[in-house]
Amino acid sequence: MVVRLGARPAAVDDIAAIAQGEPVELDDVALATLSASRAVVERAIAAGEPVYGLNRRLGAGRDDAVDPAEFAAFQRRTIANHRGGVGDPLPATEARAVVAARLAGFARGGAGVRAELAVAYADLLNAGLAPRIPSRGSVGAADLTALAEVAAVVTAEGRVLPDVPASEALAAAGLRPVELAAHEALAALSANAYSVGVGALAVLEAEGAASAADRALALSLEALGASGPSGNLSPFSEIVADARGGPGQRASAAAVRAALEGSALHAEGRTVTVQDPLAVRSAPQLHGALREAVARLRAEVDVELAARSENPVVDVATGRMVSGGNFQAVPLALALENLRLALAHAAAASERRTAALSLALAPARAAGGTRIPGLLLYAAADAVAELRQLAAPATLASTTLSGVEDHASFAPLALRLLQRSLALTGEVLAIEALHASDALAVAAAVPTGAGTAPLARSLDALVARALPAADLVPAARALL
Structure with missing residues (x-):
């Protein structure tokens, strides 16, 4: 093409x-x-x-x-x-x-x-x-x-x-x-061709992360439901999504519903808790915020790609070369900042769901009946701690470079921190999915959801390879 x-x-x-x-x-x-x-x-x-x-x-x-x-x-x-x-x-x-x-x-x-x-x-x-x-x-x-x-x-x-x-x-x-x-x-x-060009690549990676978050969540719902009364699907209903509105929440809830179509979580008469913890129950709101942050970044990159950002800018209509500051890409930089913060929220909730799954796995782990390292939870907690630090503002690092150039967006720094945040978030979501897969295996449950069933099969095949954690997690991230 x-x-x-x-x-x-x-x-x-x-x-x-x-x-x-x-x-x-x-x-x-x-x-x-x-x-x-x-x-x-x-x-x-x-x-x-x-x-x-x-x-x-x-x-x-x-x-x-x-x-x-x-x-x-x-x-x-x-x-x-x-x-x-x-x-x-x-x-x-x-x-x-x-x-x-x-x-x-x-x-x-x-x-x-x-x-x-x-x-x-x-x-x-x-x-x-x-x-x-x-x-x-x-x-x-x-x-x-x-x-x-x-x-x-x-x-x-x-x-x-x-x-x-x-x-x-x-x-x-x-x-x-x-x-x-x-x-x-x-x-x-x-x-700002570095911030814009590499930012375009980050958009696609972030869109993948937003989808991966919903897939990992859906598999966790299957696992929590197989391990006990958790896995209440009402927070993912159209009723709840429409009650608040917002394209991100609607899209996230719809993605989870699609992944769980045909799941045993829909079984009539299933005993279910009235309300799951917030990391589960409010996941559509958290993941929705992530989706909207990604959409904002895509929009800002597209604005920059359509712009005449040069100084001076050549204006054919008037035949003039006009000095200006269109190279100051603060809207793009702020979109990069916002996305890091949204990733940190989504990853923090993922780590909490992983902790719940790890707790459910504890008896089987003590008896040697689990397939993944127990301290993967610690790796997720470590990543989330770093994500919280990465979420701090980078664009306010502006410094005076000369008497004339006395402000800068620091969009490249915001972008580099975003790339690191995306990598860490991918690891956290992969660890959640691995725990969900292990919990399902311990419960001898086979997911039947349209999206969760093939994901579980792929993760089972991956875990069966007995890879070290350093290789297992990146491979699971790729599957997500």
């Missing part, structure tokens, strides 16, 4: 597809937009009007003129000066997501780059090359350090993964380096 950019803005799924290796193409609309926006830049050059990053320097030197004779050298210095990232390089998929997000931004026309430069970014992706981008260095007032590495690759100054000089990689792929024209260095840097 070729992902085409131009006639419509890119979206989360487009970036994810490109990151996974799908080819990309700039359509006629994109090429026409690039031509028109570059014409605005050329007119500004000819007119000699003062424009930030074009004929004026950057940051604190914003009012210092750049001699037109220095334009080429200024581009090279700008990229070299911003290559200040540190840390392990991003995985290839994430690096491709960064390039894809910046290319999507070029296609919107706010950057004023030549079609030649945009095509070079597309060629890089289509050749299967991924820039070597250090994972840290951006404070979220445009992801400058990450994007400098991308620009350094297309100009044959940087490196590609695993660690190959860009000049060699481009030559091997039959690609020629691009020499940046006036304004293109700043235009290449002036976006």
